[in-house]
Amino acid sequence: MPADAMHSTRALTEALVSRASVTPDDAGCQALLAERLAQAGFDIDWLPRGDVSNLLAIRGEQGPVLLFVGHTDVVPSGPAEAWQSPPFEPTIRDERLFGRGCADMKASVAAFVTACERFAGGPDDGGLRLAIALTSDEEGPAQDGIRAVAPLLPARLGPVDWCLVGEPSSSRDLGDTIRVGRRxxxxxxxxxxxxxxxxxxxxxxxxxxxxxxxxxxxxxxxxxxxxxxxxxxxxxxxxxxxxxxxxxxxxxxxxxxxxxxxxxxxxxxxxxxxxxxxxxxxxxxxxxxxxxxxxEPFGSPPGRLREAVMDAVHEKTGHWPIANTAGGTSDGRFIAPLGAEVVEFGPVNESIHQVDEHIDLAAIDALSDAYEAIIRRLARNAPSVD
Ligand SMILES: [Zn+2]
Missing domain, CATH: 3.30.70.360 (Alpha-Beta Plaits)
Structure with missing residues (x-):
């Protein structure tokens, strides 16, 4: 496989989907991601709790903090016979990738990592501290995941300015909807x-x-x-x-x-x-x-992150997203109390938690492009630090 294909967001998404990480088993997803992030200059901190695997990766010494929050665990597949292809064998049909967790939310995690890889060492690098918090306990009791990691963040990161959660917020097309809070x-x-x-x-x-x-x-x-x-x-x-x-x-x-x-x-x-x-x-x-x-409900008033997400999504998908607070709750509820502006943006949620969960192949690359554009906008507009 050429280096480009190996580093494609699709290849990374497929590698994650092939790991059957049913809550709270991470099944090696985070180790794979940690390897990639370390190569891109991130410091890796493992914060396990019981059966739950938690990873905190940090890159950069100064500037405001953009924290990406995601999960590597997935809900069970249900009876595998009900699927058109085995749930943990990533399969391409009709320009879509099928497999448990591809939309909720392994494509988002892969897209954020490849976005960071392209950003690192580039012209806008240096204005921003990037952090990624991943857990294998989002779909389960959510006690030992981001809930447990959040209180450790101020000591490791200082104040968190912006938090981007990769949950599948879109309803029909990538980028038609983002979430700016949850009830x-x-x-x-x-x-x-x-x-x-x-x-x-x-x-x-x-x-x-x-x-x-x-x-x-x-x-x-x-x-x-x-x-x-x-x-x-x-x-x-x-x-x-x-x-x-x-x-x-x-x-x-x-x-x-x-x-x-x-x-x-x-x-x-x-x-x-x-x-x-x-x-x-x-x-x-x-x-x-x-x-x-x-x-508890949480919500962020319009700020620089929302602006960056709206602009980046419009540039890469053509949509001016609707910003709402629909859906169940998310791990953003543990980060909002730290004072961060929290926005959720990710794939179409139509097939999540269902048999034949899937994501459009084009959406995987578009998602990575949009995440990169968000990072660049925030890095360029970051107040300079002396
Ligand atoms: Zn999810």
């Missing part, structure tokens, strides 16, 4: 006790569903906040309603309901909890609510 996620379970009995003798029982029903009606009809410029209004979704019986002639003794809120920064988790508990207590004073708060 928070708060889940709850309402538990109401009653007294079991025969439906024909309701006076001898106490039906907890009759107290739960008006609570749920109130919750689904509530408006929580109007949203913000970048965030849609907070929404509550019921996810389960259950009792301890399934017979048609029994009044249940217990009833539970579960719900999730995806919330904007116009609300706080505490405020939402208080409002919901007040509603629950009004209709069912003896009930309780169990909470699980999995993510």
């Amino acid at each position: 928070g996620s708060l889940s709850g379970e309402i538990i109401i006790d009653g007294r079991q009995g025969h439906v024909a003798y309701p006076d001898q029982a106490d039906n907890p569903l009759h107290r739960l029903a008006p609570i749920l009606a109130e919750l689904v009809n509530s408006e929580w906040d109007p949203g913000t410029a970048d965030f849609p209004p907070t929404r509550l979704q019921l996810t389960a309603v259950d009792t301890d019986t399934d017979a048609v002639n029994i009044i249940p003794g217990h009833a539970t309901a579960r719900f999730n809120l995806r919330y904007s920064p116009a609300s706080s988790a505490d405020g939402l909890r208080r409002r919901i508990e007040a509603t629950v207590t009004t209709h069912a004073p003896d009930s309780r609510v169990r909470w699980s708060h999995s993510a």
